[in-house]
Amino acid sequence: METRPITDLIRDANQLYNEQNFSRALLLYKQALDILFQMSKAQRPPEKDKTMILISQILEKAEYCKAAKNSLEEQKVPLRRAVTTNNRGQIVSPVRNSVHVNQNLSPNPELANLERAIEGEIVDRSLSVKWDDIAGLERAKEMLREAIILPSQFPHIFTGLRAPPKGIMLFGPPGTGKTMLAKAVASQCQATFLSVSSATLTSKNFGDAEKLVRALFSVARRLQPSVIFIDEVDSILGSRSDSQHEASRRLETEFLVQMDGVSSNSDDRVIVIAATNRPQEIDEAVRRRLAKRVYIDLPDNETRKAMVVKLMENLSKKLSPKDIDTIVKHTNFYSGSDMTALCKEAAMGPVRNLKPDKLSKGEIPPISLKHFKEALKVIRPSVSKATLEFYAKWNEEFGVV
Structure with a gap:
């Protein structure tokens, strides 16, 4: 077998992967894995740790290619129907006889898989939580009706200066009904309701966190009007500092850009509801985007x-x-x-x-x-x-x- 530099193998394999030539990409990934495993035996930390991370990333892509290749050969279906993912965007098994394929998914296979994983976070609107089931909190209920329920019912009125806010933050002591309010919104509103947490937006693979955030907002915009609910938001979008891990910083930056950045559209009907018990730990840029900050006090x-x-x-x-x-x-x-x-x-x-x-x-x-x-x-x-x-x-x- 012809010996090639590892960087060239990975570059060519990734190019074939992006071109959806999965058979040839799989062969090159296997060659690269053989070389990397041999290299790792002679290495010591931290070089070995970097190699193992690279092996993990290539293994996932190789499994991706294998699943897509097998399904394409047996079923002759598009890639988006050929694979399914778990909540981290990883390949689980080929999907056969798929009933529903969303043709509006991203043309990028990797991003399409992440979008499908995010769609698994959509909350069923049949939840039987009504406004009357929540005692008190009348001010918070009224604000949520004004920001979410009414604009979904009368979109022609809530435009321009009357457009609903892009972000709402519910803060206060634990156990006061912040999450229950979100459940009521999911039950009562006529919008797509996505409930996400730190587990949804984190991944072991470097660079996947910000891609998951991008996929989250892509799904929300495609299915708008949409509501994104983030519980314990301080665990995801805390204050940025020099000691912050780079992956967390990249995730937070991508979130800020998607919510209210150059790539966002003022006409998008996507509202973010964040709940937290520690509002002081929220980054200032996040606080600015969560324009309405409602105090959920103890019950009177x-x-x-x-x-x-x-x-x-x-x-x-x-x-x-x-x-x-x-x-x-x-x-x-x-x-x-x-x-x-x-x-x-x-x-x-x-x-x-x-x-x-x-x-x-x-x-x-x-x-x-x-x-x-x-x-x-x-x-x-x-x-x-x-x-x-x-x-x-x-x-x-x-x-x-």
């Missing part, structure tokens, strides 16, 4: 009362309005998740110490105020006063006051 007295009534409506007939007021009085600084945990703990009160014969018959006493008093000794507030003071101060400076 009326909201906590509504939550107790809602959670207890099918379990307790012994709680009087006065008992509920007493529960509300003793649950200051409780978040929405704290209230749910409290009601669950109280619901276990009547079950404890019951004999098996009564449990088998379903003879369970109703939940009373006594059970809530016992539950209050177990379930304590999860948010400190100092944390609430910080959120209030940050809201005064950057939020929607």
Whole structure:
């Protein structure tokens, strides 16, 4: 076999790969892998680590070529119908007798695979979360209706200066309903809803993270009107610094460019909703793009009362309005998740110490105020006063006051 320099082999293989000549590309990739494995045996870190990363990248492309080649020979179908990917854009297995092929995917095979992986993050609109299922948070609900629901229903009105914001940030203590609001938006709006996290937009392969971000916005623009929901956004788009890893910096830069950069279009109906418990860690450029920053505070007295009534409506007939007021009085600084945990703990009160014969018959006493008093000794507030003071101060400076 003719011996060729490894750089020439990889360059020629990549060129054939881009030209979709997968049979010849696969042969060159195999030759390159043989040489790289031999090289790695004689190397030491950090040279060996670089070689192993290159081997991993070439292996994925070789598997890609093999799957596409086999499927093309057996099924005579286009590449986009020939392979399927997991949530990292990696080849899993050939797809046969594909029912649905999106002809609007990128002509670039690699980017098309990433777009198909992103499409797996689209949330089903049949979710049964309604606005009324969320107690309180009226201001946040109204802002989301104004930014998402109404523009999707009356697009001819919400144009120009009335165009909805490109980004909304929901911030506040954990357990206050930020993710639940996003679920309600997915259920109620007539837009494509994509829910992504750091796992969606990261990859072991260098350079794939920014490609995933590009694919995310490509899918969102193709299926617009669209909503991109990013939970715990601080883990992806934190403040940039000299100590930041280059892959994270590239991902964040690509996100900023796609959201509101030279390549973006002002007419695109793509809205980004970000949720975070640590707004102070968001990069300034990201904060600027998330123009509306809504503080999701702890539930007030009326909201906590509504939550107790809602959670207890099918379990307790012994709680009087006065008992509920007493529960509300003793649950200051409780978040929405704290209230749910409290009601669950109280619901276990009547079950404890019951004999098996009564449990088998379903003879369970109703939940009373006594059970809530016992539950209050177990379930304590999860948010400190100092944390609430910080959120209030940050809201005064950057939020929607």
